[in-house]
Amino acid sequence: MLKLLHTVVRFMFPVPCVSCGYLGEALCSRCRDRLGFYPHVRSLEGLKVGSALYFEEGDLLERLIYPLKYSHQADVVRFLLPPLREALKLLLEPSQVILVPVPLHKKRELERGYNQSELLAEGVGRAIGAPVLSLLRRVRETESQVKVGGRVERLGNLAGAFEVLGRIPAGGQIVLVDDIVTTGSTLLACAEALRAAGAENIVALTLADRNEAPPTPWQRLPQTAAPA
Numbered sequence: 001m002l003k004l005l006h007t008v009v010r011f012m013f014p015v016p017c018v019s020c021g022y023l024g025e026a027l028c029s030r031c032r033d034r035l036g037f038y039p040h041v042r043s044l045e046g047l048k049v050g051s052a053l054y055f056e057e058g059d060l061l062e063r064l065i066y067p068l069k070y071s072h073q074a075d076v077v078r079f080l081l082p083p084l085r086e087a088l089k090l091l092l093e094p095s096q097v098i099l100v101p102v103p104l105h106k107k108r109e110l111e112r113g114y115n116q117s118e119l120l121a122e123g124v125g126r127a128i129g130a131p132v133l134s135l136l137r138r139v140r141e142t143e144s145q146v147k148v149g150g151r152v153e154r155l156g157n158l159a160g161a162f163e164v165l166g167r168i169p170a171g172g173q174i175v176l177v178d179d180i181v182t183t184g185s186t187l188l189a190c191a192e193a194l195r196a197a198g199a200e201n202i203v204a205l206t207l208a209d210r211n212e213a214p215p216t217p218w219q220r221l222p223q224t225a226a227p228a
């Protein structure tokens with residue numbers, strides 16, 4: 001019934017697609033196909049990282065995540081959350097989950113006006129009823145990970161870039177949340193900081209995986225059904 005009502009409302013008041021501008025739905029079916037929602041898990045040096053989709057264009061991701069800032073713009077969110085939940089389920093049994101967003105440097109966050117990882121974490125937290133704890137702080141600005149050459153340099157670039165605020169809650173499963181994973185060095189640096197502060201169970205969840213080639217071992221799932 002709700003779905004029918006939604007269809008009728010969208011027919012009478014079409015919205016532009018955030019990606020291509022085509023009038024109809026907030027994320028049109030062509031762009032949904034192009035994004036290729038594809039919940040999967042890969043392992044990065046022992047850290048399990050679950051992602052909802054493979055994608056490369058950063059600015060489209062921003063346009064997808066930005067509506068999470070406004071709960072009334074739920075149209076895009078309803079396409080993002082089901083595959084994110086699916087990826088989370090592949091990572092762990094979602095109980096006693098604590099969502100920890102990857103922080104931006106304060107300066108970057110002020111420029112941007114929000115932290116996209118925090119918006120994602122809050123969206124997922126609302127959907128599964130899990131708390132979001134900002135346990136990490138980025139203590140120094142780092143070079144863009146894309147600009148920094150090899151793996152060793154990238155890890156060196158991030159060593160000590162994060163510090164843990166407060167105490168790690170006992171018994172919780174920590175899920176680091178970020179918008180995108182490329183080399184994984186940011187997530188690994190965050191996990192290292194949390195481990196040093198006593199955290200034991202840490203996995204990571206990202207909206208997009210920008211890995212160039214499909215990783216092995218990896219897990220492929222059938223396309224998630226369109227959300228109701």
Ligand SMILES: [Zn+2]
Binds near residue numbers: 017019027029031032
């Ligand atoms: Zn579109």
